Amino acid sequence: MLSNSRAAYRAHNHQRCIDAAMSRAHERCAERRARLTPIREAVLALIWQSHRPLGAYAIADKLPPVNGKKVQAPSIYRAIDFLLELGLIHRLPSQNSYIGCPFPGNEHSDVFMVCRGCGSAAEVSADALNQIIADTSQRSGFLLESQCVELTGLCLACRDGELP
Amino acid sequence: MLSNSRAAYRAHNHQRCIDAAMSRAHERCAERRARLTPIREAVLALIWQSHRPLGAYAIADKLPPVNGKKVQAPSIYRAIDFLLELGLIHRLPSQNSYIGCPFPGNEHSDVFMVCRGCGSAAEVSADALNQIIADTSQRSGFLLESQCVELTGLCLACRDGELP
DNA sequence: AAATAGATGAAATATTGTAACAAAATTGCC
């Protein structure tokens, strides 16, 4: 079972998450002969600033201006599309936001646990779960192409420390 | 396993789906002492016109005018919120759309199979899947409160008849 | 009938996402 829930929900050296993510991104772009341009890299880095998913306009607001001008929505969305395409980030449809993928390249399916306390989201890829999903589809004659699983609740830390 | 995939993806007497849904809605409102007002009823009936999820503005466009005036967005969203609250409809976040729940009241979890061919969506509630999701959460110390599973692919009919 | 709570109307606005075309940068090739 792949999971980044420990890192996502606990105090940790987050710089290592960022460094690892950026390094994987460079690798992956090299493999695919895709260009990790400054905007794309900046957007990815911003998304990895925390384990909280970020919306497109939040990214636009936080992104440092280029030549004194704010980077506009279309550029942000283009960067997002590029990063999605390469599997470097995922979209969380329920909140129109984007989060870094901790294991791009690995064959995996998207399962997210989103904590309503701290807002952080962890990604999990469990074979057992994927298998059941595949079975369930098949039993209905449904040809599964992609999936999105969003679980909402409270992470360990927020359970202990916080809101009932 | 609860599922409406047969009805959703095949030729069937859809009037029966509608009648059943509206009758369940009346029951459920009676139980909860909630009022199924004309707008709410009309929105629910519109959503049940097919097994294809419908967006809020599509509902606004199709809803017959009241006193010659088009029903405005806030009214639609208020009706949607009401119906969501009572579990009579679900939201499909990946496409900002809404679909009728075939088994409101029954304890179940939201799993949808959305066909990219015909656009129809079926709802399934499989114990095995729910169990695994619960397990997966627990193993990460995550207190699961709600879930949303959207599977995308091709239904049986579209697989046979259509696009590769 | 008056008071209250719940529901809807109306106007404006916020948020998220796209289309279309121009300008600039990069790449591949000679």
Next chain:
DNA sequence: GGCAATTTTGTTACAATATTTCATCTATTT
């Protein structure tokens, strides 16, 4: 290096989705 082709970004405008606010109306209770 110089040129053409391609990719990326800038810019403007706009579409689609959703919410806020306050006024008005309706139903229910007393």
